Amino acid sequence: MTSASTLENRLAARARPLFAAPALRWVALLALCSAYIQGPLTKVFDFGGAIAEMNHFGLHPAPFFAVAVIVFELAASAMVLSGFFRWLAALALAAFTLAATFVALRFWELAPGQERLMASNAFFEHLGLVGAFVIVAWQDLHERRSHQP
Numbered sequence: 534m535t536s537a538s539t540l541e542n543r544l545a546a547r548a549r550p551l552f553a554a555p556a557l558r559w560v561a562l563l564a565l566c567s568a569y570i571q572g573p574l575t576k577v578f579d580f581g582g583a584i585a586e587m588n589h590f591g592l593h594p595a596p597f598f599a600v601a602v603i604v605f606e607l608a609a610s611a612m613v614l615s616g617f618f619r620w621l622a623a624l625a626l627a628a629f630t631l632a633a634t635f636v637a638l639r640f641w642e643l644a645p646g647q648e649r650l651m652a653s654n655a656f657f658e659h660l661g662l663v664g665a666f667v668i669v670a671w672q673d674l675h676e677r678r679s680h681q682p
Contacts, residue, residue, distance in 0.1 A: 559614065562613055562614055562669070563614060565613070565662070565665055565666070565669070566610040566613055566614060566626075568662075569606040569607075569609065569610045569626060570606070570607065570610050572606060573602065573603040573604075573606040573607050574607075576599060576602065576603050577603060580599065583599035583602075583603070584596055584599050586599070587599050587602075590636055590637065605625075605629065606626075606629075608622075609622040609625050609626050609629075610622075610626075613626070613669065616673075619669065619670070619673040620669075620670040620671075620673040620674045620677075621670075623666040623667070623669040623670040623673065624666065624667070624670045626666045627662075627663045627666035627667050627670070630659055630662050630663050630666065631659075631660075631663050633659075634656055634659040634660065634663070638652050638653075638655050638656040638659065639652070640652035640653040640655075640656050
C-alpha cells in the first residue's frame with residue numbers, strides 16, 4: 534500500500550462518522566430536492582404566475598401543465614426523501630431536469646453578453662443536478678442489489 538492510499542484511508546476513517554451518517558445523507562437529499570419543493574410551492578401560491586410560465590414556454594393547456602409540474606415535482610421529491618422507489622423518482626427528476634434545461638436555458642441562441650453568460654451557467658448547473666440525480670438512482674439500485682438474498 535502506498536503512503537498516499539494509507540493517508541487517504543486514515544482521512545476517510547476520520548470523515549466516515551460524520552459524512553456517512555444517515556441524517557447527513559437525508560439533509561443532502563433534501564438540498565438536492567430543494568428546488569423541486571420550492572418551485573412547486575411558489576407555483577401553488579402564485580398559480581397565475583405558474584400559468585404565465587407555462588404559456589411562456591409554449592405548454593398548452595397551461596393550467597394542466599402547471600398542475601402536472603406541481604404534482605410531479607412534489608411527489609418525486611417526496612419519493613426521493615422517503616426512499617420509496619427512490620431510484621425511479623431520481624431518474625424521473627433527472628429526465629425532467631434535462632428536458633426543462635434544453636427548453637428553458639437555450640443559451641446558444643442568445644447574443645453574447647451577460648444574459649447569455651447567466652443562461653450558460655444555469656444550463657451547466659442543471660446538468661450537474663441531472664448527474665446528481667443519476668448518482669442517487671445508481672446508489673439506490675446498487676444498495677438494493679447488495680441487500681438481495
